[in-house]
Amino acid sequence: MNVRIPSPLRSYTDQRAVVEAEGSTVGALLVDLDDHHPGLRFRMVDEQGRLRPHMKVFVNADMVRDLETPVSRGDEITIMQALSGG
Amino acid sequence: MSSGPVLLIGTRKGAWLLTGDAQRGAWTETEPMFLGHIVHHAVLDPRDQRTMLLATRTGHLGPTVFRSVDLGQSWTEAARPPAFAAGDPLERSLRAVFWLSPGHADEPGVWYAGGSPQGLFRTEDGGDTWVPVAGWNDHARWADWAEWPEEGTPDGSMLHSVCIDPRDSGHLYLGLSGGGVFESVDGGADWAPLNAGSLALFFPDPEPEYGHDPHCVRLHPLQPDRLYQQNHCGIYRMDRPDARWIRIGDNMPEEIGDIGFPIELHPRDPDTAWVFPMDGTDVWPRTSPDGRPAVYVTRDAGESWSRQDAGLPERAWLTVKRQAMTLDDRDPVGVYFGTTSGELWASTDEGERWTMIASHLPEIYSVEFADPVDRPS
Numbered sequence: 106m107n108v109r110i111p112s113p114l115r116s117y118t119d120q121r122a123v124v125e126a127e128g129s130t131v132g133a134l135l136v137d138l139d140d141h142h143p144g145l146r147f148r149m150v151d152e153q154g155r156l157r158p159h160m161k162v163f164v165n166a167d168m169v170r171d172l173e174t175p176v177s178r179g180d181e182i183t184i185m186q187a188l189s190g191g
Numbered sequence: 192m193s194s195g196p197v198l199l200i201g202t203r204k205g206a207w208l209l210t211g212d213a214q215r216g217a218w219t220e221t222e223p224m225f226l227g228h229i230v231h232h233a234v235l236d237p238r239d240q241r242t243m244l245l246a247t248r249t250g251h252l253g254p255t256v257f258r259s260v261d262l263g264q265s266w267t268e269a270a271r272p273p274a275f276a277a278g279d280p281l282e283r284s285l286r287a288v289f290w291l292s293p294g295h296a297d298e299p300g301v302w303y304a305g306g307s308p309q310g311l312f313r314t315e316d317g318g319d320t321w322v323p324v325a326g327w328n329d330h331a332r333w334a335d336w337a338e339w340p341e342e343g344t345p346d347g348s349m350l351h352s353v354c355i356d357p358r359d360s361g362h363l364y365l366g367l368s369g370g371g372v373f374e375s376v377d378g379g380a381d382w383a384p385l386n387a388g389s390l391a392l393f394f395p396d397p398e399p400e401y402g403h404d405p406h407c408v409r410l411h412p413l414q415p416d417r418l419y420q421q422n423h424c425g426i427y428r429m430d431r432p433d434a435r436w437i438r439i440g441d442n443m444p445e446e447i448g449d450i451g452f453p454i455e456l457h458p459r460d461p462d463t464a465w466v467f468p469m470d471g472t473d474v475w476p477r478t479s480p481d482g483r484p485a486v487y488v489t490r491d492a493g494e495s496w497s498r499q500d501a502g503l504p505e506r507a508w509l510t511v512k513r514q515a516m517t518l519d520d521r522d523p524v525g526v527y528f529g530t531t532s533g534e535l536w537a538s539t540d541e542g543e544r545w546t547m548i549a550s551h552l553p554e555i556y557s558v559e560f561a562d563p564v565d566r567p568s
Contacts, residue, residue, distance in 0.1 A: 113252055144268050148252040151284035152274040159251040186251040 106176065108138060109183040117145035126182075131162055132172030134182060149184065161185045196519040197262075197561040198527060199243070200535065201230035204553035206245060208263060210566055211548075215525055215539045218548045224263050232514055234291045235561035236317070238299055243561070244318045246288035246304065254288045256304065258318045262563055271320040273304045273312035275328060281339060283328075285310060290514070292353035295360035305350030309337040309367045311379070326380040327365075336370045336384065336401050343369030343404070351513065352408035356415045364408060364418065371403035372420065388436035390424040397424075406452045407513040414461035417492075421454035421466055421513075428493050439493025443468065447480050447487070447498075453516035457524055457541075462492040465499075465518070465526055465542060467511040478508035486526065486542050502545035503536065514557035529555030 108126050110118050118124050126141070128134030132154070139146035149160045154172065156162065162169055163183040164176055176182065195211030205223040212218075228247045236242040241260050248254040255272040259265060275283040287307040294301030294313075304312040304321060311324040327333065342348050349368055356362035361378035364385070371386040384401040391403045404423035411417045416431040426440030426449040440449025450471030457463035465488050470476045479485065484507050485500035510531040519525035526538045533552035538545050 113249060143270070144255070144272075147272060147274070148255065151253060152277050153279065153282050153284050154277070155284065157251065157253055 106134065106178065107181050108134070109181070111185055113186065114145055114148065114184065117142040117148075129175060129177075130172065131164065131169055131174045131176055131182070134176055135172070159187045161187070195566075196521065196525060197235075197563055197566065198517070198535070199233040199235060199557075199559045199561050200529060200549075200552065200555060201233045201245070201514070201557035202533070202553040202555050203229055206230040206233050206247075206263070207549075207552065209535065209549055211525075211537075215519075215521070215537070218537075220549055221263070224266075225257075229287075230556065231287060231289050232291045232557045232559070234293065234559050235563055236293050236302075237562070238293060238296060240562060240564045242317050243563075244291050244302060246291055248287055254285050254306070256288055256291075256318055256321070262565060267319075269314075269319055269321060271322075273306060273310070273321040274323070275310055276323055276325075281334065283308060283310065283339075286347060287349070288312075289349040290351040290353060292355070295355050296357065298360055301360075303353040303355075303363075305353055305365065307347045307349035308339065308342075309333075309348055309350040309370060311350055311353070311365065313379075324379045326375070326377075327382055330382055332382075336373065337367060338369055338402065352405065352420075354408060354410040354418070356410065357412050358415055364410060366405040366408040366420070368406065368423075369402060369404045371401040372405050372408055373401075385429075385434060386436070387434060388429075388438070389420070389422055389427050390438075392424050407454050409454055409456050409464075411456050411461040413459065417461050419454050419456060419464055419493075421451050423450070423471075425449045426451075426454065426466060426493065437493070439489070442489075442494060443487065443496050444498075447485075448472070450475075450477075451511070452477075452513040453511060453528070455516050455518050455526070458518060458520050459524075460490070463488065463490045463541075464493070465516065467509075467516060467528055469510060476508070477510050482506045482508050484509045486528070486538075486545075488542050499538070499542035500545075501543060502538075509534075512556055514559070515555050517558045517560045519560045520562065525560075527558055527560070529558040531555060 126138040198209040200207045205226040208221040233245040256269040257266040290305035292303045300317045311327040352366035354364040363375045408420040418429045427436035443449045487496045515529040535549035537548045
């Protein structure tokens with residue numbers, strides 16, 4: 106599956122805006138993403154497995170917070186964040 | 192090659208290095224590092240004078256630690272950054288790595304990190320992999336001491352001021368805002384509050400066992416039984432084995448008061464310390480009292496204080512955070528402080544005369560003296 110990476114996380118993907126990852130759930134996909142791009146997952150998921158505030162994950166057009174949400178081949182995953190803070 | 196001091200500057204929008212010449216009269220500023228990232232603390236290891244750790248996050252990305260052995264030319268992220276244990280019964284997650292302290296001289300590679308909320312973390316490999324200090328984080332009284340899950344301070348509660356007794360690597364002190372000062376004599380396996388004599392005027396009982404707000408705690412390396420703290424409620428000193436703080440801030444001029452964030456100790460004279468008083472009246476502006484900035488120094492362990500404002504603006508409303516004051520080790524000692532308005536001020540004569548050596552930086556969170564084996568190119 107293609108995963109779209111926002112600019113603040115591209116230091117983990119050699120500046121690539123789109124990378125590939127596998128998994129049957131959003132959470133598994135993020136683990137696979139971290140295997141190939143170490144460190145990325147902890148910047149967006151805390152040590153208790155919760156998506157950090159302001160981090161958003163879309164499966165196709167649907168925003169999901171539950172990392173157990175299933176995904177399948179052909180889905181497009183987009184990671185975004187609200188650039189608030191000033 | 193210059194033998195001048197290097198200052199590591201952490202800001203709300205990145206980090207900078209400032210290198211002085213041998214006379215400390217000319218300073219060279221690097222390009223920003225981690226531009227846009229919140230940098231709470233950057234510290235060079237005084238043991239190898241080469242390893243620099245930097246505690247960072249952004250408004251959205253989780254906290255982490257980066258490591259450099261070439262003064263910021265290149266950085267490597269910790270393979271296992273500080274974090275509470277997965278499955279933590281209190282479901283804590285670390286919001287920020289707020290404080291970094293190199294470990295004991297006999298334990299190269301050991302560092303401690305203080306977090307927000309008030310977790311304590313330790314590395315034994317120079318900052319690559321970190322583990323929670325279970326004796327603190329899982330202490331049966333932690334939730335009481337840390338006022339969990341309340342957030343007692345505006346930017347979130349934090350653990351800071353990890354002080355290590357140079358005679359005994361297992362003898363540790365730390366500060367909690369809020370929570371108070373705590374001591375361990377067994378390497379962090381168990382802890383006890385150490386707050387008697389200090390005030391917590393924001394409670395009905397102003398002298399509770401814990402719950403205080405020490406802003407900055409320092410131990411003198413040449414007289415390790417001597418502690419100083421700049422507290423939310425005054426300036427204090429303690430000489431162990433006494434276990435009661437003495438309010439030396441009572442000796443400050445009444446119109447100035449003894450409220451502030453940092454306190455810094457002369458590296459060779461345990462009786463000399465510097466503070467930067469701020470306005471703690473009314474709604475606590477935390478700016479220079481009456482808009483007339485000054486550093487105050489004591490040379491008799493707090494019995495008396497002297498104003499040092501030559502060169503500082505006559506009127507300015509400056510705020511200096513708890514990690515934003517530092518001293519070098521030269522003779523005479525250089526004193527430095529950074530403001531939330533992005534100015535860095537220096538004195539090369541122990542505070543007698545001040546000069547601004549950097550300006551227009553983002554909000555300064557931390558300033559640390561470093562004496563690296565190699566200087567920035």
